[in-house]
Amino acid sequence: MTNKEVLNELKTGNKEVIASVYLKYRDEFLFFLKRKYSVNNDIAIEVYHEAFYAFHLNIITGKLQELTSSLKTYLFQIGRNLFLNELNRSKRTDEISFKSEKSETYDHIDDSNSEKIEVLRKALLELGNKCRALLKLFYFDNMPNELIKDKLNYATVNSVKTQKYKCFNQLKKRVLSDVDKNDLYN
Amino acid sequence: MENNGMDINEHFFEEEFDNYLRNKMDTNEKQDFEKNISQDEVLNKKFQIHKDLHSGLLNIYKEEFIDNLKEIDANHPPRIQKVKLIQPWMKYAASIVILVGTLFFLTNKDNSKELYHKYYSHNPSIIPINARGGNLDEHYFDLNQKDFELIKRAVVLYERKDFSLALESFTTFNKAYPNNFPKAKLMEGTCLMELKLYDKALDMLKPLEKHYLNNNGSVSWLIALSYLGKGDQKNCIKYLKTEVQNEWVNVDSRDALLNDLQE
Numbered sequence: 001m002t003n004k005e006v007l008n009e010l011k012t013g014n015k016e017v018i019a020s021v022y023l024k025y026r027d028e029f030l031f032f033l034k035r036k037y038s039v040n041n042d043i044a045i046e047v048y049h050e051a052f053y054a055f056h057l058n059i060i061t062g063k064l065q066e067l068t069s070s071l072k073t074y075l076f077q078i079g080r081n082l083f084l085n086e087l088n089r090s091k092r093t094d095e096i097s098f099k100s101e102k103s104e105t106y107d108h109i110d111d112s113n114s115e116k117i118e119v120l121r122k123a124l125l126e127l128g129n130k131c132r133a134l135l136k137l138f139y140f141d142n143m144p145n146e147l148i149k150d151k152l153n154y155a156t157v158n159s160v161k162t163q164k165y166k167c168f169n170q171l172k173k174r175v176l177s178d179v180d181k182n183d184l185y186n
Numbered sequence: 187m188e189n190n191g192m193d194i195n196e197h198f199f200e201e202e203f204d205n206y207l208r209n210k211m212d213t214n215e216k217q218d219f220e221k222n223i224s225q226d227e228v229l230n231k232k233f234q235i236h237k238d239l240h241s242g243l244l245n246i247y248k249e250e251f252i253d254n255l256k257e258i259d260a261n262h263p264p265r266i267q268k269v270k271l272i273q274p275w276m277k278y279a280a281s282i283v284i285l286v287g288t289l290f291f292l293t294n295k296d297n298s299k300e301l302y303h304k305y306y307s308h309n310p311s312i313i314p315i316n317a318r319g320g321n322l323d324e325h326y327f328d329l330n331q332k333d334f335e336l337i338k339r340a341v342v343l344y345e346r347k348d349f350s351l352a353l354e355s356f357t358t359f360n361k362a363y364p365n366n367f368p369k370a371k372l373m374e375g376t377c378l379m380e381l382k383l384y385d386k387a388l389d390m391l392k393p394l395e396k397h398y399l400n401n402n403g404s405v406s407w408l409i410a411l412s413y414l415g416k417g418d419q420k421n422c423i424k425y426l427k428t429e430v431q432n433e434w435v436n437v438d439s440r441d442a443l444l445n446d447l448q449e
Contacts (some may be wrong), residue, residue, distance in 0.1 A: 026264060
């Protein structure tokens with residue numbers, strides 16, 4: 001499989017290819033980071049998770065469309081940058097953790113909003129499977145409506161848009177209802 | 187305006203919110219959107235809620251994605267490679283060092299140990315202490331009972347060639363009397379030589395060099411042999427030529443060693 005083919009498979013969320021690429025470079029990356037920066041295994045694997053997530057995100061958001069270097073070089077570069085950024089931050093806070101690291105594309109909810117996230121998580125679980133799948137394809141996989149239509153067997157693109165609107169509003173109602181009870185938005 | 191359970195305006199704005207948050211707008215569209223949001227408080231509040239949900243969903247999806255990676259790790263645990271301290275270039279450097287070392291050994295065979303054993307006598311008779319059989323010099327009798335027993339024990343152990351225990355006793359004794367009893371210090375030095383602790387022997391013997399003990403050259407000879415024992419032939423030769431000269435009682439031994447070293 002060429003790099004382009006790999007990127008295409010990753011873009012469509014092919015789980016086997018994701019696992020295969022993830023495993024292909026994992027041990028070498030852990031070894032690289034431990035040798036170069038003398039970090040322990042836990043930190044090294046945490047960095048690799050974050051790097052692989054950022055790599056995946058760059059593909060699905062279209063930020064990475066074509067590789068000018070090898071896939072390995074690109075992935076290692078992301079990991080190295082993430083680690084060095086975190087290292088600089090930890091010099092100020094005396095703590096190394098990648099859990100609150102911002103992704104390259106989206107802002108994350110900070111810890112003060114963790115209660116809201118729990119409410120959202122609960123509301124998401126209460127949605128039907130198809131709604132959950134649709135929202136994930138739309139928001140996380142950044143999939144065009146045309147592809148979502150094919151993947152989830154909708155008749156038209158407009159049906160996808162309508163259904164996405166309904167699913168999202170169903171979720172919003174549940175969240176706001178719980179949030180009102182807990183007074184989280186005031 | 188309602189259509190199929192949908193508010194058209196709401197739907198339009200939500201699409202706009204999504205397009206903005208998913209980077210689907212060009213620069214001008216973004217600017218227009220931000221301007222509209224900043225001028226409409228109601229719309230701004232709706233957008234903030236939408237943005238919060240969008241961020242929350244991404245956070246949850248990220249957690250799920252990383253949980254999947256952890257599951258892959260659990261099914262295929264990382265092969266832990268020990269980080270080698272030896273870098274690839276070090277292997278080449280080590281090979282060169284070994285090669286050069288071998289060549290040096292072949293062309294400059296180090297015979298220090300061989301010569302040391304040829305010239306050094308165990309329990310050397312040149313030590314000028316009248317303690318053979320445990321009999322000490324008269325001035326040792328001025329010591330208190332405890333220290334007298336200590337030095338006597340050291341000498342007896344030395345005579346028995348039990349140099350480790352003798353060294354312990356001599357060390358304790360000499361620490362108690364740092365400025366007296368040079369013969370006891372000489373014996374501590376020879377214990378160190380017997381135990382092949384040549385650097386420590388040199389530290390012990392050198393201060394004795396100018397002492398009257400050196401009248402017969404014994405200290406200088408032992409210092410030269412200590413250099414030889416540690417393989418430092420250069421300093422041994424230098425020492426034999428400069429220090430072990432006129433006062434040397436056994437000139438023949440000195441010349442013979444110098445001759446062996448310079449061959």
